[in-house]
Amino acid sequence: MSPVQSVRTALFYLLLALSACFWCILSVFVAPLLPFRARYRFVNQTWCRFAVWLAKVLVGIRYEVKGLENIPRQPCVILAKHQSTWETFFLSALFEPLSQVLKRELLHIPFFGWAMAMLSPIAIDRNNPKAALKQLAKQGHERLQKGAWVLIFPEGTRIPAGQIGKFSRGGAALAVNANLPVLPVAHNAGEFWPKEGWGKRPGTIQVVIGPSLHAEGSGPRAIAELNDRAFAWVAQAQREIGALRADATPTESVEPT
Template structure:
């Protein structure tokens, strides 16, 4: 990595962390007086868009989106590939309001966690997978009923480019029980913003939004079939953008929702 790129990355993190501290601190005092949608825009959407803008201007990480015509008017369950931190910023800034599955412990972090708690996240106990699934089903259904998108990373953890993790059925189950479709999303953000380390590479991230997928019926079989269909689409889309090895098997990932 060149000295110039190293300096760019340092500047990026300096600006990102400074803006996060200021934004979260301000949000704690302003957000409680705003209705939920305005609160989401103020606390999350604007800052996440700021983060992707900083990545673009300072580091040179741009993005292109395909499949915008597939986004429905009514919010539904988003099943997205997970490779890096970038897609969390992007998706939270692009869809609004959006409720995301987070670790319950994050809500206890001063300022950051307090601000997050006001945004109706789906806070789960990852140490107890069975309880986490029940929490996702109950709280996720409530969020969808309130008109929020629900973002689920079905792999449960960030998987490096070239690989894919098995999909948990939690997101598909939520969609089926709410009688809503899932919206699959593929991307190659991990090639420019890796899971490990601070290093970043300039380039253009490809984001592909797939067609809406509805379940064929109800019950466990319909959930499993919808989940497999979403996994198959994301896998093929990852191959099409060159971010999944041709013969790469699905990896076993930590118990997740």
């Protein structure tokens, strides 16, 4: 990374942190006065759009999206590739209102966690996978019934660029039990915003939103088949945008997401 890019990246992190502190403090006082959808827009969507814009202006991370026409009108379960923090910002800004699976510990962070708690996230304990799966099934279904999208990273953790993790079945099970489709999303954000290190590389992220995938039937077999189709679509889309090595083999996912 060049000295200029290093300075730009450091400035990006500084402004991102300052904006997060300011916006979370403001949100703690303003958000409780707003209905849920307006609260989501104020707390999360506005700031996430700012974060994506800041990455574009300061470190040169742009993006192109294909498949916007595939987004259904009715909220469903989003199964997205996970490589960096960028896609969390982008997807939170694109879909609203959106409920996201996150670590319970994040809600304990002053102001940031308090603001997040007002957005009805699915805050799980990753040290208790069985309980987390039950929580995902129950709360995820409730969020969908209330008209919120549910974002799940089925690999369970950020996977380095060029690789792919196995998909856990929690997201597919949630969709099947709610009689809703899954919406697969592929991208190559990790090439410009890597999992490891603080460096950022300028370039254009390719985001591909796939067609809605519906289960064929119900029960465990239908869940497994839908999960396999979602994985196959994401893997193929990753290959088509040059974001998956030819010799890549799926790594084990981290439950429950």
